[in-house]
Amino acid sequence: MAGKQEDPGMATELERHVGLLSGIFLIMGTMIGSGIFISPKGVLEGAGSVGMALIVWMACGVVVTLAALCYAELGTMIPKSGGEHSYLMHAFGKMDKCFGPIPAFLFDWVGLFIIRPTMFAIMTLSLGTYAIKPFYLNCTPPETAIKAVSLSAILVIAFINGYCVKLATYIQNICTVVKLIAIAILTVGGIVKIIQGNNEYIEDGFEDTESDVSLIAIAFYNGLWAFDGWNNLNFVTEELQNPGRNLPISIMVGIPVTTVCYVLANIGYLGVMSKTEIIMSHAVAVTWGQRMLGMAAFSMPIFVAISCFGAANGCLFASGRLCFAAAREGHFPQVFSYISLNRKTPLPSIILTALIGACLIIPGDLSTLIDFFSFSAWIAYGFTVLSLLVLRRTEPKTERPYRVPTVVAIFVVITSVYLVLAPIIHYPRVEFLYAALFIAGGLFVYFPFVYYKQCRLPLDPYIDWVTIKIQKALLVIP
Incomplete structure (x- = not known):
């Protein structure tokens, strides 16, 4: 490959610009996107009652925290992006030269083409929807306008992340503060209404609680979607200052605080809206704003749009590092492991991830993308935590700055299996079959192009030519 002929003296590396506060804000800022402003509807539908819905939100926070603590052990033991x-x-990877790298490659395959760009596309579509909502308060915004705004946001976010790591983290921090202000407005407004005596909606308690376990699994799916992004800090470990300390602390602060914010926001909704009204609303936060803010109702869609922008920014920031790490191992063309000489950002991988996300936006819709994402993501999460249990057996003496109890890892693996199977059993959809076939299809790429490399040899001269052109155009080096 062209990159391998470079002078070793020209090699560069990612710089550690992400501190503890930025790490906490990256986790919180990516989790708090559109989910808390949309998901209350899905959680209530699955849970059946107000009381059970609040329990589901708290339980989702517990599940995500436990999973993230497993990732904290892996991240401090293997401090790589x-x-x-x-x-x-x-x-x-070390178990067998042929089959050992397959789990990592299949994750790269699914992560690069489904999980990460789909997550990015969902956030930018939500951003587009809420950004133009103030101009269409009394009607549904046109789909072309939503997608035009979403694609414009992708271009802006890609530029920010490719230009400077410090700028991306600075914007992430600002957006996170704005999100917390929005949630504070929801919470305070709802609690004031409850204090004033408008407590009939929250007094329903556990009335009409759903008894079907598979439906409660759907409620968990909607709640866990609002928490997704909890693992994003693990993608940028090489840019995190003192990861052995800051990674677990960021997780143990960021996720519980987010959980508290989500529960308080739901109490805020229930102080103003009934269970039925929340379920009927397509944008719960906007409906709440119209009830509570009067002439200032237009501000709530703006708050949500900023929240989605911050979440999408954090998602692309982390997703680019996945493509970068996979290319560094030879799972994708080497040029995607190159770094901007001047900016110290993985520019080619950021551009590729943004392009795939943009391609998903054009034909996609939110509900289909969320189903496609959730099924694939929890397969990956469960298998990754399973790797922690494998390492406990194969590398018991390796230093672990942070160690999670084994029972926690086992619980997370079992939970991930449940979350993957329950929706399929309850409501099988063709999207699940497509995702499974796409995952299996990765094997038809792995063996000829990654392991044996025979099919790739005739393409090498063209790949080298493209690599050199990209290096010159973007000024990137190994």
Whole structure:
């Protein structure tokens, strides 16, 4: 490959610009996106009652915290960027030259083409929807306008992340503060209404609680979607200052605080809206704003749009590092492991991830993308935590600055299996079949192009030519 002929003296590396506060804000800022402003509807539908819905929100926070603590052990033990890719490669890659790298490659395959760009596309579509909502308060915004705004946001976010790591983290911090202000407005407004005596909605308690376990699983799916992004800090470990300390602290602060914010926001909704009204609303926060803010109701869609912008920014920031790490291992063309000489950002991988996300936006809709994402994501999460249990057996003496109890890892694996199977059993959809076929299809790419490399040899001269052109155009080096 062209990159391998470079002078070693020209090599560069990612810089550690992400501190503890930025780490906490990256976790919180990516989790608090559109979910808390949309998901209350889905959680209530699955849970059946107000009381059970609040329990589901708290339980989702517990599940995500436990999963993130497992990732904290992996991240401090294997301090590499790339998240799941690095952990699966470390756990299984050494076992067998042929089959060992397959779990990591399949995650790269699914992560690069489904999980990460789909998550990015969902956030930018939500951003587009809320950004133009103030101009269409009394009607549904046109789909073309939503997608035009979403694609414009992708261009802006990609530029920010490619230009400077400090700028991306600075914007992330600002957006996170704005999100917390929005949630504070929801919470305070709802609690004031409850104090004034408008407590009939929250007094319903556990009335009409759903008894079907599979429906409660759907409620968990909607709640966990609002928490997704909890693992994003693991993708940028090489840019995190003192990861052995800051990674677990960021997780133990960021996720519980987010959980408290989500529960308080739901109490705020219930102080103003009934269970039925929340379920009927397509944008709960906007409906709440119209009830409570009067002439200032237009501000709530703006708050949500800023929240989605911050979440999408954090998502692309982390997703680019997955592509970077996978290319560094030879799972994708080497040029995607190159770094901007001047900016110290993985520019080619950021551009590729943004392009795939943009391609998903054009034909996609939110509900289909969320189903496609959730099924694939929890397969990856469960298998990654399983790699932690494997490493406990294969590398018991390796230093672990942070160690999670084994029972926690077992619980997370079992939970992930449940979350993958329950929706399929309850409501099988063709999207699940497509996702499974796409995952299996990765094997038809792995063996000829990654392991044997025979099919790739005739393409090498063209790949080298493209690599050189990209290096010159973007000024990137190994």
